[in-house]
Amino acid sequence: MSVLERVKDVADSLTPAEQLLIKQVIASPRDIALGTASDLAHRIGVHEATASRLAKKLGYPNYAGFRAAIQEEFIVRTDPATRVRNTLQQTSTAGLLTDLVGREMEALAGLESYVDDGKIIAAARVLLKARRIYIFARGNAEALAVLIDRRLRRMGRDTVVLEGEGRDLAEQVLGMSASDSIVGFAFRRQPTHYGPLMNHARSVGAASVVISGSVGPSLVPAADHLLFAPRAGSQDAFQTLTVPMAICNGLVLSMAKEDPKASLQHLETLGQLIDTFD
Amino acid sequence: MSVLERVKDVADSLTPAEQLLIKQVIASPRDIALGTASDLAHRIGVHEATASRLAKKLGYPNYAGFRAAIQEEFIVRTDPATRVRNTLQQTSTAGLLTDLVGREMEALAGLESYVDDGKIIAAARVLLKARRIYIFARGNAEALAVLIDRRLRRMGRDTVVLEGEGRDLAEQVLGMSASDSIVGFAFRRQPTHYGPLMNHARSVGAASVVISGSVGPSLVPAADHLLFAPRAGSQDAFQTLTVPMAICNGLVLSMAKEDPKASLQHLETLGQLIDTFD
DNA sequence: ATTGGCTTGCAAGATTACTTGCATAGCGTT
């Protein structure tokens, strides 16, 4: 039985100090797992005896048992990214994959600092309302355009992947109207044609969603919905598409969930949600 | 200064028992970080006094200081995937992005159980030798084909992305010879035309590299080089391209590193390696 | 205002973990 399950079982009999201690455990499980009863108690200004009693109340034989359970739940057993990142500096060539995976995980871990579910859902709703979705990407981001185009069409959405330059491009957006929307990708720098495209979308009243990296906030004009997070790799080096692809996947999953046609509201787990999709 | 750096500084003066203790720290940092000097010592059958002396030899004031340094390096401070995975069961819809990120990280963490640097480098060498690289993907993997095609062309490689069906496809591979190679993608099931394509490559002596998911080992015919790992998401649900994309990125980086034309051997860090690429 | 119950601090004692002086065993050299 997990720590939190035990907490739930006795929740109605916890004293105010015990409730504060539990909050500390939830907020900083690592530090609690590695510290002492005194450490935990001092965080909320109570005596370590209170922490010891809490452990007993939760059903553990003593505080050490309580702390061992926290360690078991919150301190992972294997973590290649951390192992590499924290101990070795830049790896030798022998650690190529390890280093790559570590960087990807680090970037993914940071994603939620930049994008939250609310933003994802808001953008999803915009795309769901659209009659037609225009997709614009240049450079390596074209891979993401291919991916999201396929996902959206699989959901029954009408999409147009904007290709070509100048006149070709202009012709493709001629049919854009207020009931459409545009999804744009921008990473290293603002893509050629980004400005004119966004301005056109604005002028016809079409909503815009942009998925971007660190350059996101400086794009002009700003999109109606900007979903951005720094990508793995340093600014002037090789950068991967893992983070923006996670944003795309989150967007698509959110659309699938919000889509009334699919009657998804009754589903309870993401697994079940995903089962009905793709 | 990290634990391993300190270890390196005194490596030549470590006793046999101390060397064994260090190996335990490297192999199981979590357990050492959470345990006692006695725990560590008993792992190799020595007295805890030896562990205490090792800590002093490494420059820490005592064993507690040594253990605190191990905790600092190996026990992560924030870990969204673990936090969610270990405490809550399947999340409510409010945790969409958290769950997605957690699954991606879990899958990435497992990647190295299936693919190692040796395999990546061997495949990279095959592609470096090729005069022309054929790229075959169907379905969502087309996004990966777009990506790797761009990366390879950016490296100056001659590529052909195989499109179309039947006769169109046959015409495109007409020029394939023993000095070429083919990169194939296969995920949910063996793609149509996979077998004929691979057989043709074999018959003209072209080397093959396949990037795959769980279906990898059952592909017929087998590729000369199979790089596969399970993707994020369950077998019958929404699966993402994060893991195969990491394999692609690893392959491309390895090619960049092995490419004699770029004179990469003198570079020491992955960062520097990446700087010269893209 | 009084009383009862509960929460939490205090402090003594218990337990656990670690350090260090000393001694022994083993190994290598002469």
Next chain:
DNA sequence: AACGCTATGCAAGTAATCTTGCAAGCCAAT
């Protein structure tokens, strides 16, 4: 064979951590 040196175990002492009996303070009810 003898000797010297090093590594490591032992055990006593130290330090850290935790537990629990007792008591004080607070709060709610009467």
